[in-house]
Amino acid sequence: MLTDEMKQKIQIEIDTCPSRKSACIDAMQIVQSRMGWISDDSLKDIADFLDMTIDELDGVATFYNHIYRKPVGRHIILVCESVSCWIMGFGKIRDYLSQRLGIEMGETTPDGRFTLLPVECLGACDHAPAIMIDDQLYWDLDQNKFETILENYK
């Protein structure tokens, strides 16, 4: 079910576009910000609201890196794996996080706290290696910094 609040927010986006379906990426981002991910039910609700078919919307949803079609944890850790971070030791950061959380890239911790995802260049190359947790960027990383950082996310 789309809440009235979601519908209102989506409507604002629709009003800036010539057609309802043009707002579909914004609509999925609005729903995802509340629900965490886009379930099959959410997909259907959004498609109905925008006069689209489910398949048409799923084609768009699965194209973009930050529309999640599977459940994710409460916090998403994006690990930059692009070239500058790779040169500056992204591998150690990835291996440490993976071991510390007991999950591989693309997985979620059993307690639903963290999802670990690779990301293309975070645009913090002068402070590599970098990661992003939810909307917060962390850089010039080494293992010691992680314990304090992770504590901020319950």
Add this chain to the structure above:
Amino acid sequence: MERPLTQNIRPDWAPIELKDYERAGGYQALRKALSSMTPKELVELIKNSNLRGRGGAGFPTGVKWEAMPSGTDVVRPRYLITDADEMEPGAFKDRMLMEGDPHQLIEGMILAAFAADTELAYIFVRREYTVAARRLERAVAEAYSHNYLGNNILGSGFNLEMHVHVSAGRYICGEGTALTNALEGERAIPNHRLPRQTDSGLWGKPTLMNNVETLSNVRHIVNNGADWFKSLSRSKDGGTKIYGISGKVKNPGAWELPMGTPMREILEVHGGGMRDGVKFRGALPGGASTDFIVDEHLDTPMDFESLQKVGSRLGTGTIIVLDDQTCPVGMVHNLEEFFAQESCGWCTPCRDGLPWTAKTLKAIEEGSGEPGDLEILEFHTRFLGPGKTFCALAPGAMEPLQSALKFFREDFERHITEKRCPWR
């Protein structure tokens, strides 16, 4: 040395507030243009300044503006889009401009919209740039409340609406036609080059698209003139350039310097030289999709034509340095994995060729490469080169590969003959 683009940017990139921006001369260029210039005069001014697009392709900005159809029977609405989808690995200059001085971009956009007679403007910003997006949204709201945006801007009769669109994330959205598809709520797949976007772009309407750094320059050209802008440069392309450097240098960062500053100066004076214990081996001058240059090219001016002459490109102007302790095969493997992942999948050579390239490089890097693998890679550099695909993603992906095969060939061969990575 004058640094117009970054004059308001603080060391921590905290945003300048509207009142401080105005006190520092902000929105004076807009007032000047709206009260004393015609759109045509503004286009001429930008053409005369030799400003070239800072997003990577280097197309003359004024010529692009002039390509927007004119006359009384034009199709409406017409759109202006700022490509703020900075996803080129190694690039972080547009983030600095948007976070540190959002009004400078917005003023440049209003001027561009006035010159190109557009009534709707979008800033297309990548998902991970949340700080930039929030600051832009706030600055847009401030601009509305002071009548720099909206109807009858500053009493001139000119109207402009502006929206910030946050992308859901794909590298290909930085390609112009893919970006418009993303804004239309479609999969971001590039289209044919024709019709041009200035004739039929967003929703089939005339659309002008420029990069963040390009548009941030506009107000300074209006304030100080085309000759002043040209005089900032050490080459025939006008203005300054925000150069960046990352990799194992002592002081990675970004600096606004005269266009045409040689890489050696950026590396040694601003970047502080290589870290202790490592030596320079090569660099990608303008992001992941540019050809490697090596030691003998270090004195090349970092401008569009000079870098082209030595077989590379200025691209974004953000340098990624390869050092002697880092495996060149591993670095190219990382780059090709990126391009394979970010291919939109529309054109066969790109969709199938890039994963093949990445797998071949992975095998070589892990010591299971075979004789003939380098020929396979070379085949790809031709087969995925210019003209084989709709857009520049695959040709761009081949640039670091073809130049690595040329400059670091021995390293590739050692991986195959020794059946291991010599750096591990």
